[in-house]
Amino acid sequence: MFIKNRITDFEKEICSILAQLAYHIHPEIVQRIQQQNRKEFDCFMELFSDRVEIDHYLFDGSACVFPGIRRYVSARGKKNAYNEEYKAIIDDNTFPRHIWCFLANGKTYNGPNWKNLGLGEFELAHVFTHKESEIDFEKQFFRCVREDLYPYGNFSCACNVVLLPKGTVRPTDNSITIKAAFYKRYIELYGEAPLNGRRKFNESRVPDWYDELLWNEPVLPEKWESNIEKLLKYRTKRIQGIMTKAP
Structure with a gap:
């Protein structure tokens, strides 16, 4: 090969930049969502019946x-x-965008709202996979992974939807070391409970320079409590509306 992929030579430098560019949702917001999920579990179980495997989305x-x-x-x-x-x-990333829009101004996602809030300058990055085909890759980072794991809940998991400036997401897809750093940050912020069947994170996969990274503080906007209440009411009403029309 006459050229060489040298990303491994610069992973520390790249990750140092990404850590200061990435925005994670604050653990207090995540805890509020977890509380509501426990409260509404029976409601969703009745709504979904046998049409949706609820355990893929709502669990302890x-x-x-x-x-x-x-x-x-x-x-x-x-x-x-x-x-x-x-x-x-099924969705094309609209629903994960609702999370950030509601946090910003208590309103649903649409193109103008996303742009006017300045969110159009960012891309959504899912830290952990929401596709069952990619679970085998993640097994190297955990000592315990449930075999019948379907990670669909990660698609709109508040812990898992990070904002990065446009054009910067790709290194998190192509570097195992950078992925390991983002996995570690996730677990530092939220623990392993939201991961549904992935436990005992393998710290040996984390680069030895991880502690030198300077991460952005998690996002906790003003009026977040009232905006999250609006989000949670919206999600329940919206899902009920869609499922009511389903066969």
Whole structure:
């Protein structure tokens, strides 16, 4: 090969920059979502019946904001509607964006709102996978991984949806070392409970320069409590509306 991928030569420098660019949701917000998920579990279980596997989304410690919703595969099916094949409501990243919009101004996601809030300058990055096909990769980072793990709840998990400036997300996809650093940061902030079947994080995979990273403080906006209440009311009403129309 006449050229060389030298990303491994600069992982520390790249990760040092990303740590200062990444915005995580504050643990207090995550705790509020976890409380509401426990409270509404029976409601969603009755709503979903046998049409959605609720345990993939709501479990002890779940911070999934939109249970029953997962990313569509290869753009198949109608968005924002129940899909019997996937046993889920399928989406194209609209629902995870609702989380950040509600945090910012208590309103739903739409193009103008996203742009006017300055969020259009960022991309969503999922720290842990929300696709079952990628679970095998993550097994190297945990000593215990449940075999029948379907991580669909990670798609709209408040812990898992990080904002990074446009154009900076790709290194988190292509570097195992940078992934390990972001996994470690997640667990520092939220613990392992929201991970649903992944336990005993393997610290040996974390780079030895991790403690030198200077991370952004997690985001805790003004009026976050009232805005999160609006978000949680919206999610329940929206999911109920979609599932009521489902076969």
